[in-house]
Amino acid sequence: MDALRRQLLDLFGPHRAIVNEAALLAYECDGFTVHKARPLAVVLPESTAEVQRVVRLLRAHRVPFVPRGAGTCLSGGPTPAQPAVVIETARMKQILRVSPEDLLAVVQPGVVNADLTRAVQHLGLHYAPDPSSQTVCTIGGNLAENSGGPHCFKYGMTTDHVLAAEVVLADGEVARLGSALGPHAMGELDLVGLFTGSEGTFGIATEITVRLSPDPEAVRTLLAAFASMEAACGAVSDIVAAGLVPAALEILDQATIRAVEASVYRAGYPQDAAAVLLVELDGPALAVDEDAQAVRAICARRAALSTEEAADPENRKRLWKGRKGAFGAMGRLSTDLYVLDGVVPRTRLVETLRAITGIGARHGVTLTNVFHAGDGNLHPNIAFDGRDPEQTAAVLAAGYEILELCVRMGGSISGEHGIGSEKLDHVPLMFTPDDLEVMRRARSAFDPEGLCNPGKVLPQRGSCAEPARWPKMVERVLGGGEGR
Amino acid sequence: MEPKEVSPYTRTLDCVHCGLCLQACPTYNVLGLETDSPRGRIYFMRMLAEGRIADPEAVRPHLDRCLDCRACETACPSGVRYGEILESVRSSMARQRPPRGFAAWLRRTLLTRLVAHQGRLRFAFALGRLAEVVGVRWLAGAAGILPRHMAVLLPPIPPARERRPLHGTWPARGRERGRVAFFTGCVMEQMFGRIHRATIEVLTANGFTVDVPRAQACCGALLVHDGQAQEAEPLARRNLAAFRDHAVVVNNSAGCGCALKEYGHLLGSAEARDFAARCRDVSEFLHEQGLVATPRPFPHKVAYDDPCHLCHGQGVRKPPRALLGQVPGLTHVPHHDPESCCGSAGIYNLVQPELAWQIGTTKAKALVASGAEAVATGNPGCMLQIRAHLRALGSPMRVVHPVELLVP
Numbered sequence: 001m002d003a004l005r006r007q008l009l010d011l012f013g014p015h016r017a018i019v020n021e022a023a024l025l026a027y028e029c030d031g032f033t034v035h036k037a038r039p040l041a042v043v044l045p046e047s048t049a050e051v052q053r054v055v056r057l058l059r060a061h062r063v064p065f066v067p068r069g070a071g072t073c074l075s076g077g078p079t080p081a082q083p084a085v086v087i088e089t090a091r092m093k094q095i096l097r098v099s100p101e102d103l104l105a106v107v108q109p110g111v112v113n114a115d116l117t118r119a120v121q122h123l124g125l126h127y128a129p130d131p132s133s134q135t136v137c138t139i140g141g142n143l144a145e146n147s148g149g150p151h152c153f154k155y156g157m158t159t160d161h162v163l164a165a166e167v168v169l170a171d172g173e174v175a176r177l178g179s180a181l182g183p184h185a186m187g188e189l190d191l192v193g194l195f196t197g198s199e200g201t202f203g204i205a206t207e208i209t210v211r212l213s214p215d216p217e218a219v220r221t222l223l224a225a226f227a228s229m230e231a232a233c234g235a236v237s238d239i240v241a242a243g244l245v246p247a248a249l250e251i252l253d254q255a256t257i258r259a260v261e262a263s264v265y266r267a268g269y270p271q272d273a274a275a276v277l278l279v280e281l282d283g284p285a286l287a288v289d290e291d292a293q294a295v296r297a298i299c300a301r302r303a304a305l306s307t308e309e310a311a312d313p314e315n316r317k318r319l320w321k322g323r324k325g326a327f328g329a330m331g332r333l334s335t336d337l338y339v340l341d342g343v344v345p346r347t348r349l350v351e352t353l354r355a356i357t358g359i360g361a362r363h364g365v366t367l368t369n370v371f372h373a374g375d376g377n378l379h380p381n382i383a384f385d386g387r388d389p390e391q392t393a394a395v396l397a398a399g400y401e402i403l404e405l406c407v408r409m410g411g412s413i414s415g416e417h418g419i420g421s422e423k424l425d426h427v428p429l430m431f432t433p434d435d436l437e438v439m440r441r442a443r444s445a446f447d448p449e450g451l452c453n454p455g456k457v458l459p460q461r462g463s464c465a466e467p468a469r470w471p472k473m474v475e476r477v478l479g480g481g482e483g484r
Numbered sequence: 485m486e487p488k489e490v491s492p493y494t495r496t497l498d499c500v501h502c503g504l505c506l507q508a509c510p511t512y513n514v515l516g517l518e519t520d521s522p523r524g525r526i527y528f529m530r531m532l533a534e535g536r537i538a539d540p541e542a543v544r545p546h547l548d549r550c551l552d553c554r555a556c557e558t559a560c561p562s563g564v565r566y567g568e569i570l571e572s573v574r575s576s577m578a579r580q581r582p583p584r585g586f587a588a589w590l591r592r593t594l595l596t597r598l599v600a601h602q603g604r605l606r607f608a609f610a611l612g613r614l615a616e617v618v619g620v621r622w623l624a625g626a627a628g629i630l631p632r633h634m635a636v637l638l639p640p641i642p643p644a645r646e647r648r649p650l651h652g653t654w655p656a657r658g659r660e661r662g663r664v665a666f667f668t669g670c671v672m673e674q675m676f677g678r679i680h681r682a683t684i685e686v687l688t689a690n691g692f693t694v695d696v697p698r699a700q701a702c703c704g705a706l707l708v709h710d711g712q713a714q715e716a717e718p719l720a721r722r723n724l725a726a727f728r729d730h731a732v733v734v735n736n737s738a739g740c741g742c743a744l745k746e747y748g749h750l751l752g753s754a755e756a757r758d759f760a761a762r763c764r765d766v767s768e769f770l771h772e773q774g775l776v777a778t779p780r781p782f783p784h785k786v787a788y789d790d791p792c793h794l795c796h797g798q799g800v801r802k803p804p805r806a807l808l809g810q811v812p813g814l815t816h817v818p819h820h821d822p823e824s825c826c827g828s829a830g831i832y833n834l835v836q837p838e839l840a841w842q843i844g845t846t847k848a849k850a851l852v853a854s855g856a857e858a859v860a861t862g863n864p865g866c867m868l869q870i871r872a873h874l875r876a877l878g879s880p881m882r883v884v885h886p887v888e889l890l891v892p
Contacts, residue, residue: 018519022542025531026524033501044516071518072503090516110516112507135559136506263561328561331500 001040004061008041008085011053016091018042027071027086028079031133031327033336033386034396034473035076035421039066039086046091048166048174048206055204056172058085064451067200069110069141072133074339075420077145077199081455087204089140095119096207103212104163104180109140109205116210125212128155131416132324143205146197148416150248150323151280153374155213157416159196166207167195170451180209194442199418200453202446216282219247220292221310223319224299225273229253232275233349235302236373239279240346242298244291249374250278250323253353256370256381257322259332265325267318273305277373278323326370326381333366333383336392340399341417342406346376352409356380356402363398365391377415378406393474400474404429419457425472427459492572496530498564499523505556510825510843511549519546522556522566529573540577547574549839551832552709553792553825567797568749574711591835595707596715605702606649609641609674646677651698654684661691661773665730667723667763669740670702672864679885683736683766686890689777690770694734699726704750705743705793709829713750720747724759733759736766736887738863742797765794766887767862771803775810777892783813787856788886789847789870790823791863804862804886811889819854826861828869840869848873851881858882860889 005019018024019041028036040063045051058065068078068088078086092108095116099105100123107116113134117126130149131137137147142158143165155161164178178192195202226232232251239246252260257269257276269276277299281291292309299307310316322329330337344352353369360367360382371378380402384395403413403426413419413426427436440458444450505522506512512521519528528543537543547570554567582588598604641647650668664687668680687694700723704716723744727733735741741763743750748757764772788808794800801823808814827833827843847870851859859874861867862885871883 015515015517018517020542022528022531022537022539023519023546025536026518026521026527029501031500031502042518070503070506071523072506088516088518090512093516133502133504136503263563264558265561325504325561328500328502328504331498331502331562335497335500337500337502 004057004063004085005041007057008043008054011057012043012045012050016044016046027068030068030071030073030076030078031339032074032076032079032420032422034338034392035079037080039080040083042068042086042088044088044091048168051087051168051204051206052172052174054085054087055168055170059171059449059451062451064454065204066453067109067140067144067204069138069144070112070133070136072137073141073145073420074341074417075145075414075422077141077418077420077453077456079421081421081453084454089138089204092140092206093138098123098212100125100212102180103214104209105212106180106207106209107139109138109143109208111139113137113139113142120212124215126215127161127210128152128213129158129161132327134324139208139210140205143196143208144198144200145418146416148372148375148377150250150278150372152416153249153372154245154247154282159193161211161213162192162196162208163211164209165192165195165205167203167205169203170447170449174206175203178209195446197418198443198446199420199457201443201457203452216247216284216288218285218288219280219282219316220288221316221319222279222281222292222295222299222307223269223309224277224279224304224307225270226275226277226302226304227273229275229353230350231302231304232277233353233373235277235299235304236349237346238298238302239295240374242294244281244294246279246291246295246374247282248278248280249372251369251371251373252276252278252323252326253369255368256326256330259329259368260322260326262332263325263329265321265329267320267322269322270306278319323370330368330381330383334385336384336386338382338384338395338399339417340378340380340382340402341415342378342380342403342411342413343415344376344378344406344409344411346373348409348411349373349376349378352378352405352411355405359398359401359405363394363401365395365398367398372415375415376411396474400426421456422473424456424459427457492529492569493533495565495569496526496533498562499526499530499560500562501527502561504561505559508555508559508824510551510553510555510827511839514839514842517546519543520549522560522564525550526564526566526569529569532573540580544577547577549836551792551825551827551829551843553829554796555792555823555825558796558823571708571711571713574709575713578711591710592712595710595712605670605674606647609647610644642675642677646681647674648677649673650677650680650684650696652696654688654694654696656691656693657688658691658776660693661776662732663693663695663730664732664734664769665695665697665727667700667703667727667733667735667740667744668696669735669737669864672737672740676864676867676885679736679888682885682888682891683734686770686777686887686892687734687766689892690773691776692773695730697726701726703740703743705739708743708746708750716743717751720750720756723747724751724755727759727762731762732769733763734766734769735763736862736885738765738791738794738797739865741765742793745798765798765800765803765862767794767804767807768798768800770890771806775807775890779811779890779892781812782889784857785815785817785855786889787817787819787851787854787859788822789819789826789851789859789861789866791861791866792823792825792829794862795823804860807890808860808886814889817854817856819856820850826866826869826873828863828865833865833869844869844873845876848877848879852877852879856881858884860884860886862886
């Protein structure tokens with residue numbers, strides 16, 4: 001191990017290779033703080049060639065690697081599940097090419113999501129996927145996790161915006177997947193589509209071609225407050241049933257509203273409402289005006305307590321600020337936060353939320369909800385003290401039941417946060433052993449030796465015969481000790 | 485202001501590891517290292533308290549590289565009080581194992597034996613001025629004794645008439661609207677006497693009588709940032725006494741102003757909290773009261789750069805911009821990231837010259853790209869740093885304090 005660390009130091013120097021045990025603690029978890037594991041080392045390459053060099057070196061040592069962007073993942077994606085070296089892309093942050101005619105940009109993986117939009121703003125363009133962490137998370141991380149965001153209801157997930165990628169595979173070879181003309185233009189299988197969302201288990205992207213979207217002519221943002229969650233969800237169903245396609249449809253429950261209002265992301269949300277619905281409409285000015293009228297009428301029919309519209313860009317930013325900062329603002333409630341990510345059919349939102357409240361009460365955990373209502377993508381947040389193993393176990397057990405419930409409702413265990421290490425135990429709830437075998441084969445086509453982020457996404461063979469009654473993560477937590 | 489009892493460890497628990505602070509951090513932006521990000525540093529400080537890091541020296545370089553600019557506090561949705569945690573941890577680390585070596589000794593000596601003593605500091609500046617007049621700087625530069633980053637950083641020391649201490653009372657001109665005390669600070673008085681004189685002129689012209697009590701002392705900010713909070717406490721107590729009778733204490737240095745407003749935390753007394761509540765940055769005060777004397781026309785393009793300790797430390801963003809907007813002929817031009825640190829950060833540019841150089845260059849490039857003819861910023865360290873980096877890029881852009889543009 002020391003030999004490998006020495007070689008990494010030789011390759012990258014002390015500022016781009018971290019091998020000190022204490023310093024490595026900074027890399028032992030991402031936004032999912034339950035799973036902690038120190039990497040063997042962290043390196044920060046600046047070019048594809050440097051990524052190749054480190055991947056080849058690691059292969060020679062039979063040591064796996066884990067790609068990492070900004071470490072804002074919420075499912076343990078960049079936390080090593082087995083002893084591994086982290087390849088951090090934070091220094092690969094060049095925007096290599098912007099082509100407004102072709103509506104695309106070619107970027108290094110460490111480019112920050114919001115920075116890309118900022119760089120093309122003057123051309124009247126933007127990069128559409130907008131995860132809540134967009135001011136810090138990277139395009140490479142977005143690609144690995146197939147990240148979503150509020151605006152994905154209308155514009156699609158990351159995979160709908162990645163045209164092509166240059167990737168380094170486990171053997172250090174460079175492969176180019178997809179094409180700037182679109183993923184299907186070459187007549188090949190949609191390999192870039194397969195790679196997107198593979199959570200670093202297929203390789204590491206070193207250059208990404210993304211689609212840029214023209215800014216809409218007009219944007220209208222409305223905030224409606226409701227006296228009950230039923231009314232808020234009802235309004236969402238009505239909006240969709242009326243044939244409207246808002247750019248975003250977000251709901252925050254009362255506990256979330258109060259946490260946000262107590263934080264620096266205070267947005268002026270009415271604190272007495274049981275739920276607020278944030279609706280964003282965009283498109284041609286005339287159409288947006290009509291849609292806004294329709295949304296107001298629907299909210300009124302659902303007995304909205306108030307409906308507010310942002311009069312200018314500054315106020316629009318304010319209304320969004322609370323939603324985007326909700327996750328961090330929840331941090332005020334306790335030392336740790338577990339942000340769940342599940343999907344249910346839109347029509348079953350209300351009954352699911354009611355059941356979730358029951359699960360929370362049964363496990364004695366503090367639980368709040370903020371979600372992409374348009375997609376039925378729920379984000380129950382559970383505040384807890386990670387230093388208390390029993391409390392942590394209760395939180396994980398509640399989380400497991402909630403996702404089990406989502407599946408039972410006809411939904412899924414992940415909308416946009418990925419599986420990572422967090423939801424390995426949950427995967428069998430959705431997939432048969434045959435399903436998993438097919439996915440394993442796809443994976444070994446890219447990474448036959450299991451050197452790319454092993455122990456993620458797909459559970460070990462044999463562990464999937466039947467769904468676990470109790471997540472294994474709980475045993476690991478109660479078992480104590482560092483990491484797993 | 486919080487009572488002193490909340491331990492820095494408890495404060496580290498406010499962090500939920502979301503990472504929204506990362507891009508706000510100047511050192512993370514340059515290095516790309518989690519170890520040199522706010523989230524990473526908070527984690528280290530928590531792990532030190534929990535005993536998972538046994539030897540503080542292992543993570544000390546990462547904590548030392550922090551500018552304490554507190555941009556992360558603005559970005560943090562969980563309200564982590566990063567500055568408080570860092571300063572407490574730095575203090576206890578310095579107590580447990582004082583940094584050794586010549587650089588550490590020099591730094592400690594400069595801060596505790598020189599900056600904290602106004603008389604000695606004035607004498608040192610007088611010596612410096614004398615040395616300059618006889619050409620020592622040129623010699624030192626030519627002989628390579630003065631490192632590059634220091635040589636460009638230090639503009640010529642102003643002549644004695646500008647460095648003369650201001651003590652006494654300046655009556656309001658016209659109808660008196662009120663009476664304020666003026667906190668003059670240590671380095672500010674010696675390097676930027678012209679700004680002090682402009683401040684008094686603007687305040688009196690706008691109807692305020694200005695008292696400058698002789699008994700005041702350095703604010704102690706540099707000591708607190710350096711982990712020597714104990715050394716700063718007597719200075720703070722002297723200031724409490726010197727300004728006991730004043731309803732408003734105005735200052736024109738963001739770093740000092742922030743430290744004054746945090747005396748409640750430093751001393752933990754009701755008296756200190758009361759003092760802190762009476763302190764105002766000059767822009768904040770003038771904006772509250774409204775200008776009655778029209779500033780002299782300044783028909784130029786001006787960029788405004790937020791000092792960290794004004795925007796992140798004190799939450800003052802609008803007042804300076806609003807005041808500049810009232811200068812006849814002045815056009816405000818925006819530049820990229822006005823709230824990001826320029827790399828000055830107290831004595832950071834002396835102790836972390838390489839990083840400070842990179843951070844400063846980024847700032848200067850953003851200003852040059854804006855097409856501004858002058859940049860206004862209300863903190864002495866920032867003014868020195870920005871000026872040095874503009875000159876290094878060959879830009880003739882003027883660096884001014886906002887209050888200088890408000891002189892009628």
